[in-house]
Amino acid sequence: MPLLRRLLRPDTKRSRSSMPRLEGRSTSAGVSVSPDRALQVAAVFSSVRLLAETGSMLPTGVFQRSGNSRLPAAEHPLAPLLTYQANPHLEAGEFWAQVLGWMLTRGNAAAYIERNNGGRPVGLWPVSWPGVEMRRVKDTGELFYKVTLDDDEWAPIREDGGLVRAENLLHFRSFGVGGAEGLSPIGMARQAIGTGWAATAYIGGFFARDASPGSTISVPGKLDDTQFERLLRQWNDNHEGFENSNRIGVMEGGAKWEKTTLSPADAQFLEVYKLTRSEIAGIYGVPPHMIGDVERSTSWGSGIEQQSLGYVIYSLMPWLTRLERTAQRLLGDPSLYLKFNPDALLRGDTTQRFAAYAQARQWGWMSVNDIRTKEDEPPIEGGDEYVVPLNMSPAGQAAPPEQRALPAPQRRAQEPVDAPSVEDLPNWITQHYEAISEFFAEQGERVLAALNLRPDTPAEDLIDRLADDEVLTEILLRLALGLVGQVGSATAAALGGTFAAQETAAAVGASAAATAANINGTTVEQLKSTIGLGQAPAEVRESVRNMFGQMTDSRARVLAQARVSQTSSFASHEGAKQAGAVSKTWRVWDANPRKTHQRADGQTVGMRETFTIGSKRGRWPHDYRLGVDEIAGCTCRLQFNREES
Structure with missing residues (x-):
């Protein structure tokens, strides 16, 4: 069916500099190479199967970037399609295996995006690439796809005539040098694959049709029938079978035994077959030893862990990265992304793994429960604590708690120490005011832009609380960390001690998040009272513009002073407490x-x-x-x- 469609499809002109397409199947070996035939070459099938199966077996997850953090987004409505069930008939692992299989053979793979009546994706349906034709709108260059399903395929395509817009089809491409399509590995390497096919076919024919004997017995003169039968029977009776191996052979009448060997041409063809396996492995970037070619050593290291690491980094990850980048288009948010986790392929032996865990635990970047999670063990009580060596402290920071108690002679006189007031921190008030004012200005621009599109939008929908809370939290947290470090260190030093700002990070972060939520909540309430139901759209926009103008000035100043007062009080208290x-x-x-x-x-x-x-x-x-x-x-x-x- 795909061949018939190609014959009936109008020819498309291609640039003279374009690389050869898969449709060019002839080879110097006289073999026509197609994906189906190529997969019958053991090296091709082994390479494709290895990459597709190891890629599809990896755990996947949807994550969201939040500043420098990467948070799981398992609750995102599209996460199940990419990580659990692509459509009601196909689990996600099998979906990725099919996509990788098409990319590894055809160089392209397609998945139709099924949407519900609200426009949200509810299913991903793989479509065989031979049934997909790429087209562009002549005037705008917009890309769309003509999809024709085979008799054994099904996908809930709603578009008339199978003309699918680009946003409703995920197009996974392999490596390419221009153009909208990826290059087919089989099409580009058809000479090597054709040679491999020819070598395989020749070897099969050699064993099926070869009549050359394993050895010969020659005699001078001519034997009659009785002598011939007697010589053959005598030789077989004495030397045929395992129990008669290596017995002394007695020849009479001048008879002479000779063992035969392969001809030089036949022996050389077997070498060509072996060489072709290595070449095909190289085409897919797969180490030869992983597809059964163990005659050649690997330079990736002698251990299984080193070889697995080389395979994951240089062979598998480029393909997985292409899947992740294309899938991100489905999520529709630059902060959201799909991630394949190759850690399962990189696990060392027990000794190496536990040694790495011990080091991670010792230096403080893994807790007991982090390690137990890696080993699929349940968490334990108290296992979420992180420890660090007593003699370690961040550059420019205070010493650890155990080192903060200074000897009595080094401590200052026992007079009380006053905490700084907000009047002592004018620079911090200015920084807070400028940052909060800028946030209000940008927030106001977004609200006015939304009102220009839809004047009747309610106040709750004009501000994205989740996104704005996150942005404002990051602003307040950045400022608070600097202020806490300065005030806390100054207070501790005045008391003759030291201050570890990192011990206050959790409390500072919680305070920033609570303040951000409170500020944005108040803004929404102000919007509700500002937008009058009887106002014309122009009057609504003017009222909102005036509201945010006041917020960027007077409200930002009040919030800046309050925030500095609250944070500096906390910082001086923590600095004094740590200093003793x-x-x-x-x-x-x-x-x-x-x-x-x-x-x-x-x-x-x-x-x-x-x-x-x-x-x-x-x-x-x-x-x-x-x-x-x-x-x-x-x-x-x-x-x-x-x-x-």
Whole structure:
């Protein structure tokens, strides 16, 4: 059927510089090479099977980039299609095996994207490449595909005449040198494959038709029938069979025994066959020893782990990378991507594997449960802790906790240390203001652009809370890490100790995420009240523009000062705690303080205890636990004490 379609299809003109296509099948060996015939060559089948099966057996997952982090996106609605079930009749592993098989033979593979009435992909259906014809719209250059299914194929193609737009078909390409199609490995290497086919056919015919004897007995003169039968029977009776091997042969009447060998031409053809296997393995980038050609050694190392590593990196990964890049187009988000995990092919022996785990555990980048997960073992209680050597600390950071207690002679006098106030940090307020103001400006542009397209869009749909929370969290976290490092180190140094900023990273990150969610939530509520139902579209846009104009100025300034106050209070508290301060005292700095703060002036508690401020309890000024009424406009500070008061 595919051949008939090709014969009836109009010829397409190709550039003189284009590489030969698969349709060119003739070879110097006089053999016509097609994918089906090529797969009958053992080296081709072994190479294709090896790459397709090892690629399809690997675990796959959908992930999302979030700053420098890579987070699993298993809950994404398209993840099951790529990792579990491509369509109701085909699991994902078999789908990838078919795609790789077509790429390795035809150089191209196609998968039709089935969509539901809402436009969301609900199935991936592989389509044989001979039934796919690439076309372009002459005026725009837009690519589309003419898909014709064979009698034994089925796919839920809705488009009239099988004319499928590019966004509804995944086109997987192998290596190419231009043009929209990938080059067929079989089409490009048909001379070597044709030679391999010819060698295989010759060897089969050699054993089927060869009449050359294994040995000969020659006698002078001519034997009559009786003498001939007697000589043959006597020789077979004495030497035929395993039990008669290596017996002494007695010849009479001048008879002479000679063993025959292959002719030089026949022996050379066998060498050609062996050489062709190595060439075909090279075409697919497969090490010869992995398809049964063990006569030649490998330069990838002597151990199984080294050979597996070389195969994965140089042979398999280029094909997997092509699958991942094409599949990313289905996800429709640059931050989302498909990932094949080749770790299962790179597992060393038990000794090597456990030695690597021990090193990873010792240097702090794997926990006990991380290791147990790698070995498919269930987690254990307390197994999520990370450890590092006592003598290690990041460059430019403080020493580990065990090294922070300084000898008494090195400690400063035992006077209290005041925490810095927000007035002491004008540069940080400016940095926060500029970053938050820029975020509001970009957010406002997105909202106005959405209103230009759809003036009736509700406030909840104008702001992507998930995306904006993530962006603002990254901004606030970056600023907070710098501020915490500066304030925490200064406070600890004043107390004669050191500060490890990395120990506060989790708390700083949680605070940044909570603040970002609160800010964006407030913005949505402001949008609801700003957009009046009776306003004309132009009036709505003007109201929103004014709202974000105020946010980039006044609101950004208030948020910047509040954020610096909150973060610096936390940082000074953590710096004092790490440096060994044993208590803290609430101090009022405002000439006209709140009554609750005035009553708390001089209140001293332990470093891990809380102050009583009115009816609330908090760890430091601007602690969120005190509530907005006690935080807003507060200028109080902490005083840290090295000894109990």
